[in-house]
Amino acid sequence: MMAADSGATVLEKKDNSPKIPEKKKTKFDVVIIGAGPSGYTAGIYCSRAGYDTLILSGILPGGQLVNTTEVENYPGFEKGIMGPDLMIEMRKQTQRMGTTIIDDEVVNVDFRNSPFKILTGSEEYEGKAVIIATGANPRKLGLEGETTFAGKGVSYCATCDGPFFRNQELIVVGGGDSAVEEATFLTKFATKVHLVHRRNELRASKVMQERAFNNEKINFVWDSEIIDILGDQKMQKAIIKNIKTNEQTEVRVGGLFVAIGHEPNTKLFKNQIDLDDDGYIILKNKTDTNIEGVFAAGDVHDRTYRQAITAAGYGCMAAIDVDKYLTEKS
Numbered sequence: 001m002m003a004a005d006s007g008a009t010v011l012e013k014k015d016n017s018p019k020i021p022e023k024k025k026t027k028f029d030v031v032i033i034g035a036g037p038s039g040y041t042a043g044i045y046c047s048r049a050g051y052d053t054l055i056l057s058g059i060l061p062g063g064q065l066v067n068t069t070e071v072e073n074y075p076g077f078e079k080g081i082m083g084p085d086l087m088i089e090m091r092k093q094t095q096r097m098g099t100t101i102i103d104d105e106v107v108n109v110d111f112r113n114s115p116f117k118i119l120t121g122s123e124e125y126e127g128k129a130v131i132i133a134t135g136a137n138p139r140k141l142g143l144e145g146e147t148t149f150a151g152k153g154v155s156y157c158a159t160c161d162g163p164f165f166r167n168q169e170l171i172v173v174g175g176g177d178s179a180v181e182e183a184t185f186l187t188k189f190a191t192k193v194h195l196v197h198r199r200n201e202l203r204a205s206k207v208m209q210e211r212a213f214n215n216e217k218i219n220f221v222w223d224s225e226i227i228d229i230l231g232d233q234k235m236q237k238a239i240i241k242n243i244k245t246n247e248q249t250e251v252r253v254g255g256l257f258v259a260i261g262h263e264p265n266t267k268l269f270k271n272q273i274d275l276d277d278d279g280y281i282i283l284k285n286k287t288d289t290n291i292e293g294v295f296a297a298g299d300v301h302d303r304t305y306r307q308a309i310t311a312a313g314y315g316c317m318a319a320i321d322v323d324k325y326l327t328e329k330s
């Protein structure tokens with residue numbers, strides 16, 4: 001029986017042996033690169049399945065949601081939740097499941113042989129399986145006001161933020177499928193949507209163009225670009241310049257949606273993983289890439305849905321595929 005039960009005094013044994021610094025653990029069953037909704041979800045599922053799992057989150061963990069304000073469309077939060085708070089909750093949940101999270105940036109990978117090697121500036125990690133969940137970033141216009149009013153009128157996702165702009169006049173920038181689809185979607189809420197495009201014809205598919213041309217709420221502003229976004233606490237107006245005539249017009253709007261494409265974060269994987277012409281990872285079957293044992297999840301391969309909930313779903317799918325792969329391999 002323990003001393004506490006017997007009432008006897010226990011003298012604490014002093015350990016005078018020299019302290020050997022704990023060796024950093026670098027070998028894992030699964031290494032996940034990226035810490036957005038897909039990376040965290042993959043971590044939760046891999047750890048729960050009993051795999052020793054590491055997430056290398058990058059220096060600014062949390063993905064695109066860290067730069068958003070209120071999230072109303074992620075299930076489980078009746079009153080909505082702020083994007084950064086949602087990511088903190090996901091991180092804590094992932095850690096509670098036993099996933100190791102290191103906020104370090106991956107600078108190189110070597111997927112030639114398994115276990116795969118993942119290098120940060122200071123360490124080399126190994127994983128029997130890898131999940132790439134590095135996401136994508138919306139392309140930016142590069143204006144100062146765009147940064148100042150991001151989340152305060154400037155948005156990169158109509159599905160996410162459209163409902164916050166009821167009964168307001170809005171701008172959408174771009175001429176591809178995303179811009180036309182977003183402009184059409186926003187007419188559900190807005191009084192008017194100005195679609196500002198740098199050329200005089202759209203890149204979007206014909207069927208989507210027709211739908212937009214027939215929508216009375218959409219005003220097409222051709223050969224034009226946004227040169228300034230102005231406001232106070234929130235954005236209030238934008239300056240549109242016609243690039244053929246140099247004429248400038250000030251338009252008072254409640255919001256501006258930038259829809260000029262996305263850039264997947266895949267530079268690291270060039271020449272090792274099959275990418276399409278725009279840099280998105282090409283999936284072979286489910287979530288598997290061209291390299292057996294390397295999987296991908298979320299916006300890094302998905303150019304269609306791009307939602308936090310779909311990214312989380314892909315993270316779950318990749319983790320289940322990893323389980324199958326490691327089980328069959330053992």
Ligand code: NAP
Nearest residue numbers: 141174175176177178179181198199203259260261262303
């Ligand atoms: P995208 O097809 O690359 O179109 C980007 C648009 O933004 C182009 O019109 C481009 O102008 C313009 N643009 C690019 N950089 C700009 C800048 N710095 N300033 C102003 N304008 C700029 O991108 P996307 O619309 O996001 O579509 C990406 C892919 O997803 C496409 O393959 C698309 O078909 C697909 N997608 C499909 C659907 C659907 O089927 N429902 C919906 C969304 C997206 P230019 O035309 O002059 O180059």
